[in-house]
Amino acid sequence: MILTRAPLWRIYAGFAVLLVAFWLLASKTNYPVGAGFWLLVMALWAVAWFINMRLANSEPGSGVLKRFNAIAVPALFGVTLLFLWEFVVKGFGVPLVLLPAPSDIWAKLITSLPILRDDFVQTFLRAVLPGWAVGSLAGFITAILCDRVPFLKQGLLPLGNLVAALPMVGVAPIMVMWFGFDWQSKFAVVVIMTFFPMLVNAVTGLQAAGHLERDLMHSYGASWFGALLKLRLPAAMPFVFNALKINSTLALIGAIVAEFFGTPIVGMGFRISTEVGRLGLEMVWAEIAMAAIAGSAFYGAIALIERAVTFWHPSFRARPGRA
Amino acid sequence: MKTEARGSFVPVAAISLIILVIWYAMTVPMNAVVADSKIAAAGGGLANTIEVSWSLARPVLPAPHQVAIEFWNTVFGVAPWKVKSLVYHAWVTLSSTLLGFVLGTLLGIVLAVAIVHVRSLQKSLLPWIIASQTVPILAIAPMVIVVLGSVGLTGLLPKSLISMYLCFFPVTIGMVKGLNSPEPMQLDLMRTYHASAWDVLRKLRLPASVPFLFASLKVAIAIALVGAIVGELPTGAIAGIGARLLNGSYYGQTIQIWAALFAAAFMAATLVWFVGVADRVTARLMGARP
Secondary structure, eight states: OOGGGSOHHHHHHHHHHHHHHHHHHHHHOOSSOOHHHHHHHHHHHHHHHHHHHHHHHOOOOSHHHHHHHHHHHHHHHHHHHHHHHHHHHHHTTOOTTTOOOHHHHHHHHHHOHHHHHHHHIIIIIIIIHHHHHHHHHHHHHHHHHHHHOHHHHHHHHHHHHHHHTSOGGGGHHHHHHHHOSSHHHHHHHHHHHHHHHHHHHHHHHHTOSOHHHHHHHHHTTOOHHHHIIIIIHHHHHHHHHHHHHHHHHHHHHHHHHHHTTOOOSOSHHHHHHHHHHTTOHHHHHHHHHHHHHHHHHHHHHHHHHHHHHTTTSHHHHTOTTOO | OHHHHHHTHHHHHHHHHHHHHHHHHHHHHHTHHHHHHHHHHHTOHHHHHHHHHTSOSSOSSOOHHHHHHHHHHHHHSSOTTSTTOHHHHHHHHHHHHHHHHHHHHHHHHHHHHHHHHOHHHHHHTHHHHHHHTTSOHHHHHHHHHHHHHHHTOOTHHHHHHHHHHHHHHHHHHHHHHHHTOSOHHHHHHHHHTTOOHHHHIIIIIHHHHHHHHHHHHHHHHHHHHHHHHHHHTTTTSOSSHHHHHHHHHHHTOHHHHHHHHHHHHHHHHHHHHHHHHHHHHHHHHTTOOO
């Protein structure tokens, strides 16, 4: 094929043309549709698949282009999926109750921004973020205590390992009973859910420093605190950030699930369960989209901070093209 | 490993005992709201305070022995096929957990094999698989159940699908790592044998990925149980550990909630333990030395 040898810029140009074609097809089509429409969709899909293969197998030389390529490949995959979703739902006339089309969800999303904002504030800013911070910090402090007191570590760590594998969302009804319907109970659930993963990971991380480095610290006559601050805490950071990432997902889940057990009339979990009851599926999907975006942004922010803090770690240092 | 476990028995027992003591002590202030009037009616004093706080019918925080008695009664005191039996509910949850676990593991392995063999999939699909986990699926689990229910899918399968969605992720990630774990030298050897991709997969990549698989399975089984429990919340609280939790919270049956929680904890621990045993047996069968 000629296109396989085409220079990269032509592939990107094809990418742009494809997006326009998808957009035109999505906005101009009058449903219901005939066989020609499906042929067109299949053809566009094939082109998207081909461009994606070509992009994935290309080896761009310069750093900027390489990074752009690394984003373009999954982006094209996602966009294609989104448009196929739109075409299939609209084309086959899938009932709204089953699965709304992306365009319907978007329309609902931009018309109900105030509600979404209130839910976001209630669930994310009041329960998820503070709970995540407090739970992780408490787990971290307990881990340092465990490190200082070996007896505590031997006793608490096996229990912590056990509890970290337990379905902790189960405490949600108890917390709602104790702290009431408002955000306090969700905050408590998030604190409990995030505590143990951090404890287990941080304790492991505090043991991660090598013997050689520890001996060096010893020969410097460093105190326990000095060695902790200068050597073992930095060495523990990859583990701590691993826990922070795990916790970011857990926190969102904990807060939303806790809202199923009782809430004031605001919050993402509340909105999801009531709109499901009213079969307002576009609203549910709008909430899901918001949760996904907030969750991804949260995760991404932690990953960025991680990269800045643990820049020395092999997994970042050895990234090809950054040497 | 063995000696380590024995060495930590005393500290674990001590910490557990401390937790138990704190728990008993906490029941007094926590239950004060409900218990105060009764304590006063009984004549006050420490003995009465403890007596009342530890035997309330609907305590804010039940005493450990109350939970233990409720657990014992609903597990061994009732025939296991009755609705009142905790064993019945545990079985409902367990069956959907296991079905979801099996489906999720299969999906995870198939995805991982595809990702390892098709380069464009690795670049385009893998980021989305990671992104898929930032969607709080547990939060939309009720909706998935309702939507599937409106299509006519009810019972075991919808709950299992949620477990499956949660399960497949750790399996895929672990298996991609595991299938890529053979060293270049070993792959080169396979190439000199003129082995097909299928042979390389069967004789080199799959055996090499087994330790990674079991590490992932331990995470997956625990998370599958969580999925099954949350999946039971919206089904109108009919059966299962999740339904038991919801029922308890509707009717203020705290002791019942705690007993269900302990049942869930016990199940999680047993399931993870089972995977651990399977791991060791497989390793031994494959010729690893203990």
